[in-house]
Every structure is written in structure tokens, then in C-alpha cells.
Amino acid sequence: MAGNPPDDQGELSPRKEHILRAVIVEYVSAAEPVSSDHVADRYRLGVRSATVRGELAELTQLGFLEQPHTSAGRIPSDLGYRYYVDRLRSRTPASGADRSAIRSAQDDDETLSEILSESTRILARLTRLCAAAATMKDSTVAVRQALLTAVGPGRAMLILVLGNGHVENRIIEMPPGTTLEQIGGANDALAANVVGKTLGQLQRIRLDSGEAGPADLLAGLTTTLRSAARDLTRGHFVTAGEEYVVSQPEFLRNSEISAQVVSGLEDEAGLRQAVLQSSGEETVTIGREHKDSALHPLAISRRIFFIRGSEAGALAIIGPTRQDYDRSLALLEYTAGAISQTLSKIFD
Numbered sequence: 001m002a003g004n005p006p007d008d009q010g011e012l013s014p015r016k017e018h019i020l021r022a023v024i025v026e027y028v029s030a031a032e033p034v035s036s037d038h039v040a041d042r043y044r045l046g047v048r049s050a051t052v053r054g055e056l057a058e059l060t061q062l063g064f065l066e067q068p069h070t071s072a073g074r075i076p077s078d079l080g081y082r083y084y085v086d087r088l089r090s091r092t093p094a095s096g097a098d099r100s101a102i103r104s105a106q107d108d109d110e111t112l113s114e115i116l117s118e119s120t121r122i123l124a125r126l127t128r129l130c131a132a133a134a135t136m137k138d139s140t141v142a143v144r145q146a147l148l149t150a151v152g153p154g155r156a157m158l159i160l161v162l163g164n165g166h167v168e169n170r171i172i173e174m175p176p177g178t179t180l181e182q183i184g185g186a187n188d189a190l191a192a193n194v195v196g197k198t199l200g201q202l203q204r205i206r207l208d209s210g211e212a213g214p215a216d217l218l219a220g221l222t223t224t225l226r227s228a229a230r231d232l233t234r235g236h237f238v239t240a241g242e243e244y245v246v247s248q249p250e251f252l253r254n255s256e257i258s259a260q261v262v263s264g265l266e267d268e269a270g271l272r273q274a275v276l277q278s279s280g281e282e283t284v285t286i287g288r289e290h291k292d293s294a295l296h297p298l299a300i301s302r303r304i305f306f307i308r309g310s311e312a313g314a315l316a317i318i319g320p321t322r323q324d325y326d327r328s329l330a331l332l333e334y335t336a337g338a339i340s341q342t343l344s345k346i347f348d
Contacts, residue, residue, distance in 0.1 A: 286299045
């Protein structure tokens with residue numbers, strides 16, 4: 001009969017913690033079940049292999065370890081990883097080399113989407129896992145700037161700068177014969193009717209012929225503004241490094257789990273919701289803690305980033321439950337902090 005794991009206030013004995021940590025470190029490194037002989041030989045526990053074997057059996061009964069086959073060694077369970085993340089992981093900060101690579105993505109001249117895209121790309125490369133970033137869904141975000149500029153014959157670009165740092169560009173077709181003076185009139189209409197409005201208000205906006213500028217141009221702007229507002233209310237979402245996740249050995253060995261992982265990573269709406277579900281600045285959801293069964297083979301670590309003290313979005317690292325939580329969480333914390341500093345500086 002399986003034993004009961006410690007409650008929220010309880011702890012494993014120091015020796016059990018040492019052995020659990022050893023199994024997790026070894027399994028993360030080799031992706032193979034860990035034997036009692038290996039733990040006894042590699043770690044200075046001051047006990048014989050038979051004692052280690054007994055402790056492994058108890059940790060398995062308590063639910064912290066699993067045994068894939070009767071004669072196999074042990075691997076960590078979701079509960080084992082949870083205990084490790086909450087109680088045993090190192091709090092060592094990101095290395096100088098990692099911090100330097102992350103800072104290279106923080107350019108004051110870039111837009112929010114560019115900063116997030118570059119940050120996730122670098123974070124994925126450093127962790128060899130998937131990185132994701134999502135901005136909060138918020139219809140109350142206001143437009144800080146709105147500008148229409150000609151980009152070629154019969155075409156113009158609508159540029160919207162939001163209060164959360166996002167810059168949205170939309171190409172629109174201009175009516176034949178539109179002059180620069182008429183574009184200037186349209187910009188006057190944008191300044192008077194769009195700047196300061198929220199995305200929710202923008203979805204109902206109407207620029208009519210009573211404003212400066214030709215009626216056809218204003219009608220096209222109205223349609224584009226409403227469409228952009230609907231899209232922007234859903235928030236921005238970017239990922240990088242999915243290929244690192246699907247190439248993990250535990251997924252390559254099991255085609256069924258591999259297909260499950262691919263399905264979870266391809267479900268943008270579900271993945272975005274999982275990234276943004278954080279109830280605090282830092283959370284880690286492991287395996288079956290996810291509501292979506294497609295994400296059960298994965299662990300998602302999240303960190304909120306801010307603009308001038310207000311939550312702007314979440315940054316995440318997504319990978320198998322078998323991952324180096326010490327390093328990935330240190331990188332995640334540093335990157336989210338760097339993004340917050342850059343965005344706050346840009347929109348101060």
C-alpha cells in the first residue's frame with residue numbers, strides 16, 4: 001500500500017531529500033532511470049547501496065519517484081519535481097555569460113513585439129527548450145499615438161502605439177488621387193478621435209466625412225482601426241524553440257507522447273492561456289497539474305513582466321518535466337526583469 005506524501009508543512013528527511021535530489025540531477029542529465037548503485041557510488045551518503053535501495057523504495061511508495069519497469073531504476077514523478085522546485089532547487093542567479101546574452105535583446109529603440117521575439121529566441125537557445133511570451137488581454141489599454149503615413153502609390157501605413165508598449169502597423173489601400181494634404185487631414189482626425197481611446201472603444205469607433213480627409217479614406221481607416229482593436233484585445237503571443245522540446249529523448253522514444261506534445265505546442269490558444277494563468281510573479285506547473293491533458297508531459301515555468309509597475313504580460317519556459325529547473329528559472333527571472341526594465345525605460 002502506498003504511503004502518504006508529506007503535507008504542505010511536512011518535509012522529507014535530509015537523507016531522503018539528498019537521494020531525491022540525486023535522482024533528479026542524474027535523470028535530468030542522462031534521461032535514463034537511476035539505480036541505487038549509481039546513487040551510492042556517485043554521492044557521498046555514508047550508507048550502503050542496500051540502504052539507498054530501501055530509501056528509493058520508500059520515495060516510490062510516497063509518490064516522489066516512479067519505476068518504469070520492475071527491474072529498472074527510478075525516475076522522478078510530477079510530485080518529485082514539485083518537491084524539488086519548491087524546496088530543493090538552487091537559487092543561484094544566471095551566469096554572467098547568460099546575462100550578457102539576454103541583455104543583447106533589450107534594445108530601447110525596438111517595439112514591444114520585437115523585444116519579446118528576440119528575448120524568447122535567446123531564452124530558447126540558452127535553455128534548449130521552448131520559450132514563450134504573452135501580453136495581457138486588456139480592452140482598457142489606451143492608444144498613445146496614431147499616425148498614417150504614405151508608403152507608396154496608393155498605399156499607406158497606419159501606426160498605433162499602445163500604452164503597454166506594443167506597436168501595431170497596418171497597411172491600408174488609399175483611394176485614387178489621395179494627396180499628402182488629405183493624409184494630413186486624416187492624421188488630424190486620428191489625433192482627435194483615436195489617441196487616448198481604449199482598445200474597447202476603438203472597436204466601436206467611426207471616422208466619418210464630418211472629419212478632415214476624404215470620406216473613402218476615413219471609411220478605410222475606420223475598418224482597419226476596428227479590426228486592429230479586435231486583434232490587439234486578444235493580446236500578443238510569440239514562441240521560439242518548439243523544435244528543442246519535440247527532440248527530447250523521452251518524447252522521441254514514445255510516438256504517442258510525442259504526438260501529444262506536438263498537439264499541445266500547436267494549440268496556440270491553449271498554450272497562451274497556460275502561459276498567462278499565473279496567479280503570482282513566478283509559478284511553475286508540472287505535468288498533470290495542467291488542466292489541459294495535452295500538456296501533461298510538459299512543465300511550464302512563468303514569470304510576469306511589468307511596465308512601470310503594472311503587469312504587462314508573462315514570459316515562460318516550456319519543456320519536458322525532466323529539465324534543469326535551477327538554470328531555467330534563473331534565466332527566466334533575469335530575462336523577465338530585463339524586459340521590465342527596458343519597457344519601463346521606453347515608456348517612462
